[in-house]
Amino acid sequence: MRRIYLDHAATTPTHPEVVKAMLPYFTGAFGNPSSIYSYGQEARAVIEEARAKVAELIYARSEEIVFTSGGTEADNFALEGIAYANEHKGNHIITTSIEHHAVLEACKFLERRGFRITYLPVDGYGLVDPQAVKKAITTKTILISVMHANNEVGTIEPIGEISKIAREVGICFHTDAVQTVGHIPVNVDELGVDMLSVSAHKFYGPKGVGALYIRKGTRLVPFMHGGEQEKRRRAGTENVPAIVGFGRAAELARQEMSKEAERLTNLRDKLIKGLLEQIDHIRLNGHPTKRLPNNVNVSVDFVEGESMLLNLDLEGICASTGSACSSSSLEPSHVLLALGLSPEQAHGSLRFSLGKENTEEDMGRVLKVLPGIVAKLRAMSPLLKTPRTVKGGPPLNPPYLAKDDRKG
Amino acid sequence: MPGVWSLYSEKVMEHFKNPRNVGEMENPDGIGHVGNPVCGDIMELYIKVNDGTIIDAKFKTFGCGAAIATSSMVTEMVKGKSIEEALKISNRTVAEALDGLPPIKMHCSVLAEEALKSAIEDYLRKSKKEG
Numbered sequence: 236m237r238r239i240y241l242d243h244a245a246t247t248p249t250h251p252e253v254v255k256a257m258l259p260y261f262t263g264a265f266g267n268p269s270s271i272y273s274y275g276q277e278a279r280a281v282i283e284e285a286r287a288k289v290a291e292l293i294y295a296r297s298e299e300i301v302f303t304s305g306g307t308e309a310d311n312f313a314l315e316g317i318a319y320a321n322e323h324k325g326n327h328i329i330t331t332s333i334e335h336h337a338v339l340e341a342c343k344f345l346e347r348r349g350f351r352i353t354y355l356p357v358d359g360y361g362l363v364d365p366q367a368v369k370k371a372i373t374t375k376t377i378l379i380s381v382m383h384a385n386n387e388v389g390t391i392e393p394i395g396e397i398s399k400i401a402r403e404v405g406i407c408f409h410t411d412a413v414q415t416v417g418h419i420p421v422n423v424d425e426l427g428v429d430m431l432s433v434s435a436h437k438f439y440g441p442k443g444v445g446a447l448y449i450r451k452g453t454r455l456v457p458f459m460h461g462g463e464q465e466k467r468r469r470a471g472t473e474n475v476p477a478i479v480g481f482g483r484a485a486e487l488a489r490q491e492m493s494k495e496a497e498r499l500t501n502l503r504d505k506l507i508k509g510l511l512e513q514i515d516h517i518r519l520n521g522h523p524t525k526r527l528p529n530n531v532n533v534s535v536d537f538v539e540g541e542s543m544l545l546n547l548d549l550e551g552i553c554a555s556t557g558s559a560c561s562s563s564s565l566e567p568s569h570v571l572l573a574l575g576l577s578p579e580q581a582h583g584s585l586r587f588s589l590g591k592e593n594t595e596e597d598m599g600r601v602l603k604v605l606p607g608i609v610a611k612l613r614a615m616s617p618l619l620k621t622p623r624t625v626k627g628g629p630p631l632n633p634p635y636l637a638k639d640d641r642k643g
Numbered sequence: 644m645p646g647v648w649s650l651y652s653e654k655v656m657e658h659f660k661n662p663r664n665v666g667e668m669e670n671p672d673g674i675g676h677v678g679n680p681v682c683g684d685i686m687e688l689y690i691k692v693n694d695g696t697i698i699d700a701k702f703k704t705f706g707c708g709a710a711i712a713t714s715s716m717v718t719e720m721v722k723g724k725s726i727e728e729a730l731k732i733s734n735r736t737v738a739e740a741l742d743g744l745p746p747i748k749m750h751c752s753v754l755a756e757e758a759l760k761s762a763i764e765d766y767l768r769k770s771k772k773e774g
């Protein structure tokens with residue numbers, strides 16, 4: 236059975252070209268970029284090449300890219316770096332309730348140290364209202380951080396509109412673009428952001444490397460302390476092979492992105508359409524069009540996500556869920572709850588995130604096996620009552636549901 | 644937490660794939676309906692009792708793989724047991740019968756134990772009324 240991987244929002248396989256580019260920097264050209272002999276200088280040169288490629292991908296200048304250990308460090312660095320650099324000016328930060336934990340937990344950390352955080356709500360699609368951002372601004376506000384696209388439901392936020400508001404009042408604006416860079420066009424000037432987080436492994440680069448874009452003139456307190464690497468903005472010996480791989484992944488993304496986004500959008504919409512048609516009592520989570528090309532997130536009523544995933548896994552299909560049962564905290568996804576879903580609906584959520592290797596056939600497989608899985612689990616669900624007269628057969632679609640329970 | 648189920652025993656997977664005694668029961672003698680305060684799941688367990696012996700059990704569960712497997716196992720375990728014996732079944736004995744559960748999933752077996760206890764209580768309450 237061929238495995239169908241549909242969890243690219245979690246991570247992607249490293250592109251073979253990327254691996255090829257990295258290999259020479261483990262054994263042959265392994266020098267420390269800070270050393271002055273030629274080995275070291277060679278490493279320095281390739282880092283700068285990679286920096287230029289990453290900068291190009293997001294339409295930034297090379298010197299505005301600081302390499303980090305990944306998206307989480309980039310987010311932590313942005314939030315804490317700005318907070319501590321501006322303590323004298325104010326202590327208020329505005330963010331949203333659907334951010335990634337790398338932002339939310341950094342906010343909570345700062346909260347415990349005297350900063351005040353506003354977590355803005357979102358609408359049913361997961362969209363942040365720019366006017367709400369405007370209203371939340373106080374004289375003490377030093378930073379606004381809103382993600383470019385949500386990793387769970389795929390909603391793309393109106394970053395340009397929000398940044399305009401931030402600009403007008405001169406407040407620093409950060410966006411977590413971990414889910415968008417390499418997948419859809421990201422231009423730091425068009426978005427109007429001062430800082431932007433990137434992660435390599437979300438677009439076929441290696442794990443353990445990412446970057447924070449820092450617009451020229453933005454002052455941050457360093458997050459990592461030590462040597463003078465990255466122009467003193469981020470200490471620590473550079474992860475040369477990973478940075479080279481990151482550069483190569485950026486280059487490949489630039490070449491392939493527009494075609495791939497179109498292909499995935501097509502597959503995405505086919506899968507969404509098929510799911511909504513073939514399964515009753517199912518809803519699409521997130522925005523129908525302001526959505527990442529590779530994200531499908533649905534909630535299936537009356538069934539729990541982990542048991543769906545487990546059944547899908549038995550069929551060789553890898554997906555993810557926002558169900559409480561499958562999180563280590565045993566709490567449902569904060570994103571789905573923020574969208575207004577009930578805990579039961581969050582329980583029944585499934586996310587398929589598509590990528591390069593996926594084909595139309597893969598979508599067909601999902602559509603072929605999922606309805607059966609749902610039917611099997613619904614037959615077991617105490618949330619769905621079977622009329623006693625129905626013998627055998629699992630309760631599936633409308634005939635088994637009370638009339639006013641039906642959709643539409 | 645992708646792939647918790649890599650931690651599930653073969654027995655858990657077997658019961659998950661082919662759960663025994665699924666469904667509602669016509670005219671049950673006792674119904675247990677419990678919710679899991681930890682993750683919010685729901686389990687319903689029905690028993691049929693004859694002469695103080697549980698002769699049949701069925702379940703409906705909205706929950707994870709472990710919850711489904713423990714429901715299936717507990718319904719198997721109670722069949723043929725007297726009420727007193729059945730009351731001795733704990734979440735640990737159910738988990739053990741499944742060759743163990745990952746620590747984070749132990750609370751799901753608690754749900755199975757509670758569903759059984761509540762079905763038995765329901766039976767005892769009803770039989771008192773009738774008697």
Ligand code: FES
Nearest residue numbers: 560682706707751
């Ligand atoms: S029923 Fe929720 S974790 Fe098992």
